[in-house]
Amino acid sequence: MSPAMLQASSLCVSAALSGAASRPGRLASQGHQGKRAVAQPLAASAVTEAAPPAPVVAPPARPVDAPRRRGGRGGGGGGGELVAWKSVRQERWEGALEVDGELPLWLDGTYLRNGPGLWNLGDYGFRHLFDGYATLVRVSFRGGRAVGAHRQIESEAYKAARAHGKVCYREFSEVPKPDSFLSYVGQLATLFSGSSLTDNSNTGVVMLGDGRVLCLTETIKGSIQVDPDTLDTVGKFQYTDKLGGLIHSAHPIVTDTEFWTLIPDLIRPGYVVARMDAGSNERQFVGRVDCRGGPAPGWVHSFPVTEHYVVVPEMPLRYCAKNLLRAEPTPLYKFEWHLESGSYMHVMCKASGKIVASVEVPPFVTFHFINAYEETDEEGRVTAIIADCCEHNANTAILDKLRLHNLRSSGGQDVLPDARYVHTRATRTTTSTHARARWMTGNTMCRVGRFRIPLDGSQFGELETALDPEEHGRGMDMCSINPAHVGREYRYAYACGARRPCNFPNTLTKVDLVERTAKNWHEEGSVPSEPFFVPRPGATEEDDGVAISMVSAKDGSGYALVLDGKTFEEVARAKFPYGLPYGLHCCWVPRNRNSK
């Protein structure tokens, strides 16, 4: 056992952190080649350079029962809970996966998923899905075979929690509990410097143009480089510029040549738009957008770009510096809802940094933009920007639904917020009657929200529903598209949808934005995560490829599911020998990537 593994298991024994142990165990499945279920630290080449060995089935890891919150009820713990919402006892695991079906031989690379898969510290259970410590799960495909691996990201926040058995940094809803008033004052001081904010990079994962792989969250310091082969934490990604800021969008737009990001400015409400060349660690200032409403910038978890423009959304769900300071979470966590402040979409020219449009739009709530592109007239002049997102009906209720207590107590109820667009409050008084009337009457079912932002100097933009939300069960989030279409016209989006009744998206859906239809995959009681589209090398059609998702199944098992990009039918599944916790975003690392 390596020192790292020894450290991990002894920490686990001391119960500093539930979910920190791997258990060596018996080998199952006669006829399968023997291999220890617990991964020894492997040479990076063991998986990536050679075809994976024949499938082995390792003993199931035991999900950690969701413990009670200290001093209170809740947190679940009932036997009927889904493995998706449990921390799984696998600190570090690697092994060949049993495959049902035929994996395409062209599928040659690694599917890597990040997410907050550890929600317990000893007997203390976290509150919110987004609080969990970052967990990487990967499946490497080669020659029709699959090898899986699973381990935690060694952020400072995670290491400190493991060492001290308590939350030491400010997470999404959890904050360190001060031992005394003096230590509370000390904490406030560290907040202003950003040093008490977490670096728990539990949200996104991207491959940069130079092949480096980064895990991300909303704090800038939570950009952490990982090795996609070993899942080792390589170290902090240091931005070498002087742009500053504490938080940024969790979803930069990354291409082979560049990286675009948004840095909200909480002091002088606005956003800095920055870009970074592939191979560099230095972001460059491109331009600035001043907010048009509210006391603070709107939350920018993600944003879209087109070929020539960056789209900067300003929604009424705005950051709140006061809430960042609080010891206990507020209903909207670090945010506040300011309907009266209005909602806007800004468009910045990538080349000049100039704002070419800034329009007021109907109120909206979105975490994930899907894509954007330029609409042109017959002469090829750009007349408008089309920007699509997973829109939550201008309703912030989804944040509450994603509390672990709610996710764990499904009870068969249909509690996933519905897509119906109901205005319960008047829009801001400065809005023209015309626009107000449009908001009150039209566009009443928003799931794939489609913004149209005219570039002719108009004051208002439109927000419409791109297809009938019933097509995907009135639920839709966690989206991917063919990467060749980022910033360009596109037709297909792959996402999680809903089969009612449910309390969380429980289907995979392929949305056709031209036909306005959807194809859905569903397996009763399963929780699938973001389907990531991987194009077939040499493909000319947009949906020629596969969509890969990880499924936490009702029977406690977990598998990577490979769906055909066109038919949306199952091609194969690669089964983990234990259940997987839910995870958020993913990326594809081709075998022949450049790597630094």
Ligand SMILES: CC1=C(/C=C/C(C)=C/C=C/C(C)=C/C=C/C=C(C)/C=C/C=O)C(C)(C)CCC1
């Ligand atoms: C906001 C601040 C922080 C943390 C932010 C985090 C961790 C945000 C994560 C947001 C995510 C994962 C949003 C995902 C939404 C998914 C949905 C709606 C899915 C629906 C169903 O499919 C800190 C870094 C803690 C501190 C600064 C402020």
Ligand SMILES: [Fe+2]
């Ligand atoms: Fe996200």
